[in-house]
Amino acid sequence: MKRVFIALTALCLLAGAPALWAADSIKIGLMGPMTGPWASEGQEMKQVLDLLAKDLNDKGGLLGKTVEVVSEDDGGDPRTAALAAQRLATQGIVGVIGTYGSSVTEATQNIYDESKILQIANGSTAIRLTEKGLKYFFRTCPRDDEQGRVAVQTIQKLGFKKVAILHDNTTYAKGLADEAKGLLEGKGVEIVFYDALTPGEQDYTTILTKMKGANPDVVFFTGYYPEAGLLLRQKKEMNWPVPFIGGDATNNPDLVKIAGKDAAEGFYFLSAPLPKDLPTAEAKAFLGQFEKKYGHQPASIYAVLAGDGFRVLTEAIQATQSTDPDVLADYLHNKMKDFPGLTGTLSFNDKGDRVGEVYRVYKVDADGNFILQP
Structure with missing residues (x-):
C-alpha cells in the first residue's frame, strides 16, 4: 500500500x-x-x-x-x-x-x-x-459590408459605369464580391462580368480574355495579392489597359514584386491605413x-x-x-x-466586430509606392 x-x-x-x-x-x-x-x-x-x-x-x-x-x-x-x-x-x-x-x-x-x-x-x-x-x-x-460600401463609393467617384467582378471562391473573396455586386446593382451600375479564378495558378490569360470580351470600364478583384499581381502583369502583356481595383487582401508590397512596377502603376485598392499613414x-x-x-x-x-x-x-x-x-x-x-x-x-460591439469606419483608398504610383488617396 x-x-x-x-x-x-x-x-x-x-x-x-x-x-x-x-x-x-x-x-x-x-x-x-x-x-x-x-x-x-x-x-x-x-x-x-x-x-x-x-x-x-x-x-x-x-x-x-x-x-x-x-x-x-x-x-x-x-x-x-x-x-x-x-x-x-x-x-x-x-x-x-x-x-x-x-x-x-x-x-x-x-x-x-x-x-x-x-x-x-x-x-x-x-x-x-x-x-x-x-x-x-x-x-x-x-467587415466586408463596410469594405463593399467603400468599394462602391470609389467606383462611382471614379465614374465607372460597367464593372467586371472577379473573385476566387474563398470565404472572404466571394463574400466581398457578392456584397459589392448587390450594392452596385442597387446604384444602377451594370455588372458585365462576374466569375471566379482558381488561386495558385500561374496563367490567368483565359479568364482575362473572357473579361476583356465583356468590355468593362473597370475590374474589381476581391481575391489576394499573389493572384492580383499576376493578373496585373498578364493584362499588361495582353495590352489591355483596363483599370483594376482590389479589395484589402491585395494590400501587400509583394503585389508590386509579382506584377512589376509598370504593370502595378495605377492599381487602386482598399485598405485600413498603411503603417506609414497611421x-x-x-x-x-x-x-x-x-x-x-x-x-x-x-x-x-x-x-x-x-x-x-x-x-x-x-x-x-x-x-x-x-x-x-x-x-x-x-x-x-x-x-x-x-x-x-x-x-x-x-471598441467592439456585441458581435465582436470593431466599431467605426476604417477603410481608405490607395493607388500605386510609378515607383511602386502605395499612395493614400484624398
Whole structure:
C-alpha cells in the first residue's frame, strides 16, 4: 500500500507539473501563415507580437507574470489551421491572435469557442464570421459590408459605369464580391462580368480574355495579392489597359514584386491605413521601436492589426486582473471604449466586430509606392 501511495502521489505531482509551470507565465497564442503564399504576413505578425511581448515584459509583464507568445503556423490553409488551433488549445493559452484569411479563421472558430479561448482575428473580414453568435470571437479588422460600401463609393467617384467582378471562391473573396455586386446593382451600375479564378495558378490569360470580351470600364478583384499581381502583369502583356481595383487582401508590397512596377502603376485598392499613414502617438512610438529592432517599418497593416489584437487582450487582462475567458469577453464586449490602438481607437460591439469606419483608398504610383488617396 505504501508503494501504491507513493506512486499515486508521484503521478499527481507529475500531472500537476504543467499547470504549476504554466502559472509562471501568461500564454497568448499566435496563429498566422508563417509559410505558404501569405508567409510574409504571418512572419511579420510574429515580429510584431514578439516585440510587443518583450516591451510588456520589460515593464513587469501582466499580473506579476511574464507574457509568452506561443506561435503556430496555419500555412494559409483551413485544414492546417484546424490542426494548429487544436495544438494551441492544449497549451494553456488565454487567447489567440489571428488569423489572416477568412476561410482559414473560419476553420478554427469552433475549436477555440468550445475551448473557451478568446480569438482576435486581424485580417479576416468576411461578414459571416461574426454572425454566428460566438462569445469569444473578436476582430480588429473591419467587415466586408463596410469594405463593399467603400468599394462602391470609389467606383462611382471614379465614374465607372460597367464593372467586371472577379473573385476566387474563398470565404472572404466571394463574400466581398457578392456584397459589392448587390450594392452596385442597387446604384444602377451594370455588372458585365462576374466569375471566379482558381488561386495558385500561374496563367490567368483565359479568364482575362473572357473579361476583356465583356468590355468593362473597370475590374474589381476581391481575391489576394499573389493572384492580383499576376493578373496585373498578364493584362499588361495582353495590352489591355483596363483599370483594376482590389479589395484589402491585395494590400501587400509583394503585389508590386509579382506584377512589376509598370504593370502595378495605377492599381487602386482598399485598405485600413498603411503603417506609414497611421497618425496616432501610439503608432508612431511603436513604429519607431519596430524599425529599431528589425531595420525597417512594418510592411503590412495586418501585422499591426494583429498587434492591436495583442494589445486589447493584454489591456483586458490588466483591467480585470483576470484571465477568465468570460470576464475578458465581457470586458471587450461591454467595457472597453475607445482604447488607443495602433490603428486608431478600438471598441467592439456585441458581435465582436470593431466599431467605426476604417477603410481608405490607395493607388500605386510609378515607383511602386502605395499612395493614400484624398
